[in-house]
Amino acid sequence: xxxxxxxxxxxxxxxxxxxxxxxxxxxxxxxxxxxxxxxxxxxxxxxxxxxxxxxxxxxxxxxxxxxxxxxxxxxxxxxxxxxxxxxxxxxxxxxxxxxxxxxxxxxxxxxxxxxxxxxxxxxxxxxxxxxxxxxxxxxxxxxxxxxxxxxxxxxxxxxxxxxxxxxxxxxxxxxxxxxxxxxxxxxxxxxxxxxxxxxxxxxxxxxxxxxxxxxxxxxxxxxxxxxxxxxxxxxxxxxxxxxxxxxxxxxxxxxxxxxxxxxxxxxxxxxxxxxxxxxxxxxxxxxxxxxxxxxxxxxxxxxxxxxxxxxxxxxxxxxxxxxxxxxxxxxxxxxxxxxxxxxxxxxxxxxxxxxxxxxxxxxxxxxxxxxxxxxxxxxxxxxxxxxxxxxxxxxxxxxxxxxxxxxxxxxxxxxxxxxxxxxxxxxxxxxxxxxxxxxxxxxxxxxxxxxxxxxxx
Amino acid sequence: xxxxxxxxxxxxxxxxxxxxxxxxxxxxxxxxxxxxxxxxxxxxxxxxxxxxxxxxxxxxxxxxxxxxxxxxxxxxxxxxxxxxxxxxxxxxxxxxxxxxxxxxxxxxxxxxxxxxxxxxxxxxxxxxxxxxxxxxxxxxxxxxxxxxxxxxxxxxxxxxxxxxxxxxxxxxxxxxxxxxxxxxxxxxxxxxxxxxxxxxxxxxxxxxxxxxxxxxxxxxxxxxxxxxxxxxxxxxxxxxxxxxxxxxxxxxxxxxxxxxxxxxxxxxxxxxxxxxxxxxxxxxxxxxxxxxxxxxxxxxxxxxxxxxxxxxxxxxxxxxxxxxxxxxxxxxxxxxxxxxxxxxxxxxxxxxxxxxxxxxxxxxxxxxxxxxxxxxxxxxxxxxxxxxxxxxxxxxxxxxxxxxxxxxxxxxxxxxxxxxxxxxxxxxxxxxxxxxxxxxxxxxxxxxxxxxxxxxx
Numbered sequence: 001x002x003x004x005x006x007x008x009x010x011x012x013x014x015x016x017x018x019x020x021x022x023x024x025x026x027x028x029x030x031x032x033x034x035x036x037x038x039x040x041x042x043x044x045x046x047x048x049x050x051x052x053x054x055x056x057x058x059x060x061x062x063x064x065x066x067x068x069x070x071x072x073x074x075x076x077x078x079x080x081x082x083x084x085x086x087x088x089x090x091x092x093x094x095x096x097x098x099x100x101x102x103x104x105x106x107x108x109x110x111x112x113x114x115x116x117x118x119x120x121x122x123x124x125x126x127x128x129x130x131x132x133x134x135x136x137x138x139x140x141x142x143x144x145x146x147x148x149x150x151x152x153x154x155x156x157x158x159x160x161x162x163x164x165x166x167x168x169x170x171x172x173x174x175x176x177x178x179x180x181x182x183x184x185x186x187x188x189x190x191x192x193x194x195x196x197x198x199x200x201x202x203x204x205x206x207x208x209x210x211x212x213x214x215x216x217x218x219x220x221x222x223x224x225x226x227x228x229x230x231x232x233x234x235x236x237x238x239x240x241x242x243x244x245x246x247x248x249x250x251x252x253x254x255x256x257x258x259x260x261x262x263x264x265x266x267x268x269x270x271x272x273x274x275x276x277x278x279x280x281x282x283x284x285x286x287x288x289x290x291x292x293x294x295x296x297x298x299x300x301x302x303x304x305x306x307x308x309x310x311x312x313x314x315x316x317x318x319x320x321x322x323x324x325x326x327x328x329x330x331x332x333x334x335x336x337x338x339x340x341x342x343x344x345x346x347x348x349x350x351x352x353x354x355x356x357x358x359x360x361x362x363x364x365x366x367x368x369x370x371x372x373x374x375x376x377x378x379x380x381x382x383x384x385x386x387x388x389x390x391x392x393x394x395x396x397x398x399x400x401x402x403x404x405x406x407x408x409x410x411x412x413x414x415x416x417x418x419x420x421x422x423x424x425x426x427x428x429x430x431x432x433x434x435x436x437x438x439x440x441x442x443x444x445x446x447x448x449x450x451x452x453x454x455x456x457x
Numbered sequence: 458x459x460x461x462x463x464x465x466x467x468x469x470x471x472x473x474x475x476x477x478x479x480x481x482x483x484x485x486x487x488x489x490x491x492x493x494x495x496x497x498x499x500x501x502x503x504x505x506x507x508x509x510x511x512x513x514x515x516x517x518x519x520x521x522x523x524x525x526x527x528x529x530x531x532x533x534x535x536x537x538x539x540x541x542x543x544x545x546x547x548x549x550x551x552x553x554x555x556x557x558x559x560x561x562x563x564x565x566x567x568x569x570x571x572x573x574x575x576x577x578x579x580x581x582x583x584x585x586x587x588x589x590x591x592x593x594x595x596x597x598x599x600x601x602x603x604x605x606x607x608x609x610x611x612x613x614x615x616x617x618x619x620x621x622x623x624x625x626x627x628x629x630x631x632x633x634x635x636x637x638x639x640x641x642x643x644x645x646x647x648x649x650x651x652x653x654x655x656x657x658x659x660x661x662x663x664x665x666x667x668x669x670x671x672x673x674x675x676x677x678x679x680x681x682x683x684x685x686x687x688x689x690x691x692x693x694x695x696x697x698x699x700x701x702x703x704x705x706x707x708x709x710x711x712x713x714x715x716x717x718x719x720x721x722x723x724x725x726x727x728x729x730x731x732x733x734x735x736x737x738x739x740x741x742x743x744x745x746x747x748x749x750x751x752x753x754x755x756x757x758x759x760x761x762x763x764x765x766x767x768x769x770x771x772x773x774x775x776x777x778x779x780x781x782x783x784x785x786x787x788x789x790x791x792x793x794x795x796x797x798x799x800x801x802x803x804x805x806x807x808x809x810x811x812x813x814x815x816x817x818x819x820x821x822x823x824x825x826x827x828x829x830x831x832x833x834x835x836x837x838x839x840x841x842x843x844x845x846x847x848x849x850x851x852x853x854x855x856x857x858x859x860x861x862x863x864x865x866x867x868x869x870x871x872x873x874x875x876x877x878x879x880x881x882x883x884x885x886x887x888x889x890x891x892x893x894x895x896x897x898x899x900x901x902x903x904x905x906x907x908x909x910x911x912x913x914x
Contacts, residue, residue, distance in 0.1 A: 004507055004565045004788045007553050010500035012566055014573070015580070018496040034846040036853025038822045039475040043467035043599055044501065044555075044585060050461055067522040067551050069589035073543040084538070086530040094524050096464050098501075108461045109469055116471070118870035120856055123472070128501060132526035142500055155857040157835055168846070276832075280839050331461045365495045375733075378614060382737050389491040389625070396493025399577055400612040413575035 009133070009141030019362045021144075021349065024173065025126055028146050028343050031169045035161060037124040037148045042105040044128070045096040052097070054104045054330060062131045064141075065094035098130040102147045103327075103340070110151055111331040119152030119336075138346060149340025151327055156269060159303045159323070160276045162341050166307055166319065167285040169343065174357045176284040177310035178318070183293035184270055185300050185322075187253065190263015191239060191291075194256070195232035204228055208239070209294040216240050239291055246274045249289045269303060301325040305341055309351050318347040365394065368454070369411040370420045372398040377422045380447065384420050384432055387451040411437060418454060422447075466590070466598030476819045478601075478806060481630065482583055485603050485800050488626045492618060494581040494605045499562040501585070502553040509554075511561045511787060519588045521598075522551035555587040559604045560784075560797070567608055568788040576609030576793075595803060606797025608784055613726060616760045616780070617733045619798050623764055623776065624742040626800065631814045633741040634767035635775070640750035641727055642757050642779075644710065647720015648696060648748075651713070652689035661685055665696070666751040673697050699748055703731045706746045726760060758782040762798055766808050775804040822851065825875045825911070826868040829855040834879045837904065841877050841889055844908040868894060875911060879904075 006012060013021065029039075051063055068075070072093040080088055099105055102125045110121065126146045133139055148165070150158050163180055170178045188208075192201040203226035207219050214222075219240075220233055238256055242249050250271050257263030270289060277287050285307075293306055302323030309315040321341030328336045352358050368388055370381045381397060388395045396414075398407045411419050421433040432450055435442035436457075445453055463469060470478065486496075502523055509517055525532070529550040537545055556562055559582045567578065583603045590596055605622070607615050620637055627635045645665075649658040660683035664676050671679075676697075677690055695713055699706050707728050714720030727746060734744050742764075750763055759780030766772040778798030785793045809815050825845055827838045838854060845852045853871075855864045868876050878890040889907055892899035893914075902910055 002789075004569055005504070006500050006507075006565075006569075007502060007504055010502065012500070012570065013498040014570070015495035015497060018498055022496075033822075033851050034849065036823055036826075036851055038472035039479075040472060041470040041475055043463050043469070044587070045464060045467065045599075047462070047464055050463075061526070064526070065524040066555070067524050067547060069518070069521070071543045073541060073546065081541070084530060086528045089530065090524060098523070108463075112461055112463075113469065113471075118867055120867075122853065130501070142502075150856065153856040155829070157829070157854060158856045161854065276836065279836055280843070332459075365490075366493055369493075372612070372614070379733065379736055386737070392491065394490050394493055396579065397614060397618065399607065399610040399615045410575055410577075 007141070009135030009139075011140060011142070015365050016363065019365065020352070020358050021345065023358065023362055024345060024348055024352070025144070025146065027172050028169055029124070029126060031165060031172065032124040032148050034168075035122075035148070035165050037122045040106075040109060040123045040125055041127060042099070042102075042109055042125070045098050046105060046108065048091075048095055048097045050108050051100055051104060055100055059100065062133055063100050064098040064130045064132055065090060066096040066098065068093050068095055099127070100131060101129050102127060102145045102342075103149070104330075106147070106149060106151075107328045107338075108331055110336065111328050111333045114333060120150050121152055122148070122150045124148040138350070140346065144345045146343040146345055147340055148342075149327075149338055151336050151338040154337045156272050156303075157276070158339050159269075159273045160280070162305065162321065162339070163273065163277050163282070163285075163287060164280065166305075166341065167282045170285055170307075171283040173348070173352065175310060175348075175351055175355065177312075178285045179288050179308040180285050181288050181290040181293055181306045181308060182270060182273065183290055183304045184266035185302055185304065186262045186266030186269070187257070187291060188266075188294065190257040190260035190266060191236060193260040193262065195228070195235045197228055197232055200226065200228055205294040208292050211240065211292045242291055246270075246287060246289045249291070250274065253291070266302075273303065295320055295322065299324050302339070309347070310355070313351050313354050315347055315351060315354075317344065318351060319343045364415050364417060366396055366414045366416045367393040368395045368418045368420055369407070369414065369416045370395065370397045370422075371404065371407050372401045373421075373423050374401045377424070377427050380427050381420065381422050381432075383447045384422070384450045387448070388454065391451050391455060393451075393454065420450065464598070466592030466596075468597060468599070472822050473820065476822060477809070477815050478802065480815065480819055481802060481805055481809070482601070482603065484629050485626055486581070486583060488622060488629065489581040489605050491625075492579075492605070492622050494579045497563075497566060497580045497582055498584060499556070499559075499566055499582070502555050503562060503565065505548075505552055505554045507565050508557055508561060512557055516557065519590055520557050521555040521587045521589055522547055523553040523555065525550050525552055556584070557588060558586050559584060559602045559799075560606070561787075563604070563606060563608075564785045564795075565788055567793065568785050568790045571790060577607050578609055579605070579607045581605040595807065597803065601802045603800040603802055604797055605799075606784075606795055608793050608795040611794045613729050613760075614733070615796050616726075616730045617737070619762065619778065619796070620730065620734050620739070620742075620744060621737065623762075623798065624739045627742055627764075628740040630805070630809065632767060632805075632808055632812065634769075635742045636745050636765040637742050638745050638747040638750050638763045638765060639727060639730065640747055640761045641723035642759055642761065643719050643723030643726070644714070644748060645723075645751065647714040647717035647723060648693060650717045650719065652685070652692045654685055654689050657683070657685055662751040665749045668697065668749045696748055703727075703744060703746045706748070707731065710748070723759075730760065752777055752779065756781050759796070766804070767812070770808050770811050772804055772808060772811075774801065775808060776800045821872050821874060823853055823871045823873045824850040825852045825877055826864070826871065826873045827852065827854045827877045827879075828861065828864050829858045830878075830880050831858045834881070834884050837884050837887075838877065838879050838889075840904045841879070841907045844905070845911065848908050848912060850911065877907065 076092045128142055128144050130142050166180050188205045192198045192204050207222040211219050223233055253267045300322035304322040305320055306317050307319035309318050323339040325337045327338035372378050385395050419435045426432055431444045432447050433442055433444050533549045585599055585601050587599050623637050645662045649655045649661050664679040668676050710724045750761055752761055757779035761779040762777055763774050764776035766775050780796040782794045784795035829835050842852050876892045883889055888901045889904050890899055890901050
C-alpha cells in the first residue's frame with residue numbers, strides 16, 4: 001500500500017508549526033482588538049453567484065467549486081449535457097464555491113446583516129481562503145488571510161490608524177524596519193490626466209507598477225506597447241525619478257499635478273496622513289510614499305497600502321490594503337465606503353524564521369512528563385499531575401509502564417523541561433524525584449511540594 | 458437586487474457569537490494542552506481516495522466533493538460521459554473532497570509522517586468539518602470538531618485520563634452535572650456470544666442502542682425483525698433492567714457474562730477505569746456504566762465514551778469517543794492502537810446559552826470609545842488612545858467628527874464601558890473627560906492619568 005499524501009498546494013502543520021503560526025495570529029488578533037475591531041466568521045463556502053464575477057476572469061477560474069450533493073446530473077438539461085462544455089456544465093452542477101478571499105464575503109455579510117449592525121462597523125476576520133493557483137514556493141492553494149476593515153465611514157484618521165496598527169503588530173513581533181508604502185488612486189488618476197490619457201489609467205499604472213522589478217526602460221517599452229504615446233511618456237519622466245523623503249515627494253507631486261484637481265486631492269490626503277503620523281510617531285516602522293504602487297487598482301479608490309519586509313529579508317510584500325468606496329455596491333448597498341488592511345501570515349512566518357524571531361518558548365509544548373512505573377505508582381503520580389495541571393502546567397503521564405529508557409527517550413523527543421519519577425521507594429516515602437532535563441539535576445521532594453518547587457525555579 | 462444569502466446549513470457568526478465560541482474553544486484547548494496534547498492542523502480538503510470508503514455508504518454520500526479546476530471534462534472518457542451517471546462522472550471530475558471528520562485525516566497524518574513522530578503521539582485538533590447532511594435544527598453542513606487522541610499506546614490509564622479531561626473541561630465551563638457514560642465493545646460482543654448470535658452483534662447492538670429513545674418493547678420488536686430469536690431475547694432480559702451504580706452493574710455483568718471470556722475482559726477494563734476514577738475523584742461530572750451505548754460500533758474496539766448534558770438541559774450527547782485498535786490500518790500501518798474523545802462545540806454552546814453560563818464580560822468587545830471633535834482634538838486624543846492600548850485595553854477612535862449624539866449612540870450600541878471626550882476646553886487644559894457609560898458618572902483628568910484612573914476602577 002502506498003503512503004497516503006495530501007492534495008498539491010496544501011499543507012499539514014506539525015505541533016511546532018501550529019504553535020508558531022498561532023503566535024503570529026494571536027499577536028495580530030490582539031492588535032486588531034486593541035484597535036477596536038470585532039471578529040466575525042463567515043462560512044467556508046458561499047453560493048457560487050456570490051463569488052463569481054467579483055475577481056475578474058482570472059479570479060473566476062481560480063475559484064474552487066463544490067460539486068452538488070446527490071444525483072447532480074439530474075439538474076442538467078439534455079441540451080447542455082450534449083454540449084460537453086466544462087464551463088457550462090459547472091454552472092448546473094455546483095451551486096457552492098470555496099471562499100477566494102475575505103473581502104467579498106465581508107461585503108456580503110454587511111449587506112445581509114445591515115439592519116443588525118452599527119456603523120461604522122469595524123470587523124476583523126482571520127480565516128483560510130482557497131485558490132486553484134498553480135502551487136509554487138510560498139504559494140499555496142489553502143492559506144490564511146488576516147483582514148481588518150472599517151465600513152461606513154470616510155475620515156482619514158482611519159488610514160492614520162492603519163499605519164499605527166501595522167507598526168504595532170510588527171513591533172510586537174520584533175520585526176524591526178518594515179516599510180509601510182503608501183500611494184493614492186487619485187494620484188495615479190492625476191498622472192493619467194496630465195499625460196492626456198485618462199482612458200489609459202489601467203494600462204499606465206500596470207506598467208508603472210513594475211518599475212522596481214524590470215527597470216525604467218522596460219516600463220517605457222511596455223507603456224508604448226499599451227498604446228501610451230512617446231510624448232506622454234516624456235511628460236511623466238519626473239515620476240520615474242521621484243526621490244527624497246515623504247514630505248519632499250509630496251512637494252514635488254504638488255508641482256507635477258498642479259493642473260489636476262483629482263491628483264491634488266490624492267496628494268492632500270497623503271499629506272494629512274503623513275503629518276499626523278509624524279506627530280504620533282512610529283515605533284519601528286517607517287512610512288514611505290511610492291507613486292508606482294498600484295495593487296489591484298480596479299478595486300481601490302483612495303489610499304493604497306503595501307508593507308515591505310525589512311531589507312535584509314528579500315521577501316517583498318507582507319501586507320497591503322487600501323480604501324475602496326462602494327465596497328458593498330456589488331450586493332446592492334450603496335454609499336458604504338470601506339478601508340482595510342491585510343497581513344500575509346505565510347510571508348510573515350518566513351520573515352520570523354529567517355530573522356530567528358520566534359520565541360524559544362514555542363519549542364516547548366510540554367512542561368512535565370510523569371514516568372509510569374506501574375499502577376500503584378501511577379495512582380500516586382496523580383498527586384503531582386493534578387496539582388501541576390491546576391497550576392496551568394502542561395503535564396503528561398506516560399501511558400504504559402514501559403522501560404525507563406524508552407520513557408526518557410520520549411521525554412527528550414518532546415523537549416520536556418522536567419521529568420517526575422515515583423518508583424517503589426518514593427511510593428513508600430510519599431516523595432517524588434524531580435529531574436531537570438536540561439541540566440540533568442535531580443532531587444527528591446515530598447509529593448505535595450513539587451508544584452511549589454517547579455514554580456519557584 | 459435581492460439581498461445576498463449563504464448556502465443552507467451554513468452560518469455567519471456575529472462578533473458576540475465568535476466571542477462565545479472562542480471562549481468554549483479556548484477552554485477546551487487549554488485543557489487539551491494541560492493534559493499533554495499537541496495541536497496539529499490538516500488541510501480542509503483531502504484527496505478523494507483518502508476519504509471515500511471510510512465512513513460507510515451513507516458517509517460517502519455525505520462527503521462534499523470539489524470540482525477539479527479548469528477543463529475537467531477533458532479527463533472523462535467518452536464512454537463514461539455517455540453513461541450519464543452522476544456517481545461515475547464524479548470519480549473523474551473531482552479528485553479532492555472536504556474533510557468529513559478529524560479522525561481519518563489524523564490517521565492519514567500519522568501514517569504519512571510516521572518517521573517524524575514520537576509515539577505515543579498525543580494530538581489535538583480543533584477545525585471545521587463538512588457534511589452534506591439535510592440541515593435541521595442544531596445540525597449544520599459546516600461545524601467544528603474538537604478532538605484529542607493518543608495513538609501508539611494501550612494502557613488503560615489513557616481512558617482514566619479522558620474521564621478526568623471531560624471533568625476538567627466541563628468544570629472550567631461551569632457546566633455542573635454532566636454524565637460520562639461508558640461501555641465497552643467487548644461487553645457488547647459478550648452479549649452477542651451468550652445469546653448464541655455472535656454474527657448478529659451489529660444488529661443486536663443497533664437495536665439495543667435505542668432503548669432510551671423507543672423503550673424495551675420496540676427494541677425487542679426491532680431485534681426480532683433483525684433476525685434475533687425469541688430465545689436469545691429472553692436470555693438477554695437482564696440487560697434491559699441493569700440498575701444500580703457503576704460498581705453494582707459491574708458485579709451483575711460478571712455473572713451475566715461469566716461464560717464469555719471476551720465479555721469479562723471488557724468488564725475488567727471498565728472496572729479498572731472506574732476504580733482509578735473513584736480514587737482520583739471527579740469535580741463536577743459523574744461516571745456511569747451504560748450497556749446500551751454503542752456509537753459507531755464498527756469503529757470502536759475497546760472502551761466507548763459518551764457525555765450527556767446535565768439533566769435540566771434536554772440536549773443529549775455533548776461529546777463522545779472511545780478506543781479503536783488499528784486506527785491507521787486503513788492506510789497500511791498496523792499495530793497502532795488509538796483512543797480519543799471529541800467535544801461537540803455547537804451542543805456545548807446551546808448548553809451554556811440555556812444555563813446562562815457565558816461570562817458577562819464576553820458581551821463587551823470594546824473598553825473605551827474616544828469621541829472625535831475634529832483634527833486637533835483627535836490628535837490630542839491619541840495621548841489617551843496609545844496609552845490605553847499599550848495597557849491592553851480595546852480602544853476605538855470614532856473615525857469622523859460626527860454629531861456627539863450619533864457618536865454616543867454608537868458607543869451605546871458597542872456596549873462600551875468608557876467614553877473619553879477631549880473638546881476645545883479640554884484641549885486647552887490638557888485634560889480629558891472620562892465618562893462611565895453604565896453609571897453616567899463623568900469627571901475630568903489630566904490626559905496622562907486616564908490609563909491609571911481606568912485600571913484602578
